[in-house]
Amino acid sequence: MNTKNNFKSSNIQSLIKTALQKHNSGQLEAAISYYQQILTLKSDYPEVYACLADALEKRGKLEAAVEAYQQAVRLKPEYADAYCNLGSLLKKQGKLEAAVEAYQKALNIKPNFIRAYCNLGNVFKQQGKRKASVEVYQKALKIQPDLDIAKFFICMNQLPIIHTSFAEIELRRNNYQRHLQDLSQYYKQANLQELKKAADEVGASQPFYLAYQGLNDRDLQQIYGEMLVHLMSNSYPQWSQDILLPDLQPNEKIRIGLVSGYFYRHSVWKIPMKGWVENLDRSQFELFGYYTNNALKQDKETVL
Structure with a gap:
């Protein structure tokens, strides 16, 4: 029996428990210190590198966090979550091509990884690759048909920033209207649980670029607004009651x-x-x- 190794393993587990407690309670510098102690005892621990990276990122130490995630995937090449988190960190740094590569590696390892699909779709959108972005979200929606964030994203992404002609504006606008009406109709028939879940995602993608077309958007915005009112009033009825406005007093603004x-x-x-x-x-x-x-x-x- 190797008493020394057993003691070392027991000590590492105790340090991990303490590190996670510090991490979860927001004591990030203490957590970082504990993670580093663990890695001096066991340098081939990819999960600890990933936890260290998360703590470093939350402390704003982005380069060190990238290095920790990279070490985690070197030690564990099948570590899909670490690749996905690395992608998000690279995106935050503006390194979009590197982020795409990290997300794609995560998806090669874990083909049904919804979070990686969504993150990859967002990066493609940021790069101006609207078609690729929609395709990625469509793949995610096939895997998880009730994925509300994908439904909103695909609908709103019918609106590009720049159009080549007025004919394209009409085409994109009609596509957006069709998707929006389908989405609105879907939520009119959804149950309360579905509405609450959708309400959590509704702000992730919005029809911001509709105004860029320079046309009268009232009817389209009415459809969008009524859909949001339906989602939110059913999800948060306690905050959806009409507020009686008092009459203005003389000289009151x-x-x-x-x-x-x-x-x-x-x-x-x-x-x-x-x-x-x-x-x-x-x-x-x-x-x-x-x-x-x-x-x-x-x-x-x-x-x-």
Whole structure:
């Protein structure tokens, strides 16, 4: 009996348990330290390298995180999850071709890997490869027919950024309308559980590029808006009741709220919102802003 090896194994398991506790509680520097201790005792531990990479990424140490993921897949070439996570990290760094390669390796290992399909589809979209992006999401949808994020993405991705002609605008617009109506009809017949699941994904892909066509979008936006109201009101009935607005008192200002994730130097801010903020008559209107972006972005436009 090798007592030394048994002690070493027991010590590693104890360190792993502590490292994961620190990691899960948000004590990332402590978790990193424990992972590094483990790897000095057992350097061929791909799962620990992957955990170390995740902690390093969350601490903003992206290059070190990439190296840790790369070490994990060197030690375990069939480690699909590590390849997928590496792809996401490379995408965050703007290394899109390398991210595509990592996602494709993950899918070669694990052909039904839904998360890798979705991430790959997003990278293709970011690269402007709209057709490839839709094809990837269609593959994901074949594997998981109730994949709401794929349904939304395929619908919204009928709208490219740039069109070559007015005839193409009409074609893309008709394709979008058809997909949107099918999607709206599908959710009208969905049960409550399906609606709640769809509500969690609805913001992942939106008809942002519809406005680029320069046409009257009212009818299309009405279909889209009514679909969202249906999803959200059924999923969150406690927040979907009509709010009774009190009558304005004499000399009381009308209150207007702007809800956006773009209160900074961005086309959404520069084109419509900045004009509203700067030109609404403050003697008649009281203005409120509600920022919805998870990341706080500040520049000269955020101070008026």
